[in-house]
Amino acid sequence: MANINRNNMSSPMEEDSELRRGPWTLEEDTLLTHYIARHGEGRWNMLAKCAGLKRTGKSCRLRWLNYLKPDIKRGNLTPQEQLLILELHSKWGNKWSKIAQHLPGRTDNEIKNYWRTRVQKQARQLNIESNSKRFLDAVRCFWMPRLLQKVEQTSSSSSTKTSVPCQLSDRTVPSLPTFPPLANQTPDSSIITTEQTIYLPDFTNFSDQTEIPQHQTTPNIYNYNNQTLEQSYYNIENSSSTAGYEMEGLSFASMSTMDSIEGNWMMSNEMADNLWNMDDIWQFRELGEMGN
DNA sequence: AAAAGCGTCAACCGCACAACA
């Protein structure tokens, strides 16, 4: 049976024709907001009726949680948030609500949309499955380092540790070193060390620490296209000790597969969403072919 | 200027599950 009928608690003939669908009007938003302000959330079907809304309870709940709730954060996802999404998705897969719990103010719907429109777009460009291990490697090799760089730029350009929009006016950013150093290499002082700490702003409410695996202190070995690879792990920690969460286990495994990119990492405004350029794509393809 | 193509995102749908009578 359709949800509309089941949730509406009345016969289809009675009320289905009266139920509104589609975009919410300002008036409906106001009704819903005011009702919840007075009576609180929950019992959505009853709420919809009592508030005088010709909507299903389900629709009201969705509108409230995804749009009207006061703590909803609007606007583009910050590099930090994108980074976190990539990492958590690599860990949990399409568990959008679970991922959303770690991004205060962001909804599962928003994260899901981000994944489908931005991340999967990159997968299409690479002509690989977005859920494949190859794509995961590509994300870790190319995308995450870029986001890390943006995080760095954000934190260094901001005296306070609040999020600022990423505004890269120059196509060329300072060169990024081989990324990451292999475990048996002596880290050059100019390069990012394996214990680099990056400060992330505004991540609060991280209480689900049990879900985050313990920090891996030793590199482990696994195979990619029959090549033995070492994984290096980078730590990213929350800047606020009171936030109660450290992003331990934020792993950038297997970046060493394709760490031969030297020199300039190109990034521009138009590439803000297109986190790897054509050179990266071709390089990734070539590496994939070599491995086959 | 108009049409077509494309990307984004709010909203909907189907399903699963928990709570309860």
Add this chain to the structure above:
DNA sequence: TTGTTGTGCGGTTGACGCTTT
């Protein structure tokens, strides 16, 4: 135990706006 209701989740759709042709 069974049926009903409420809620939550993930997948999908479609409207809308922007860009390209």
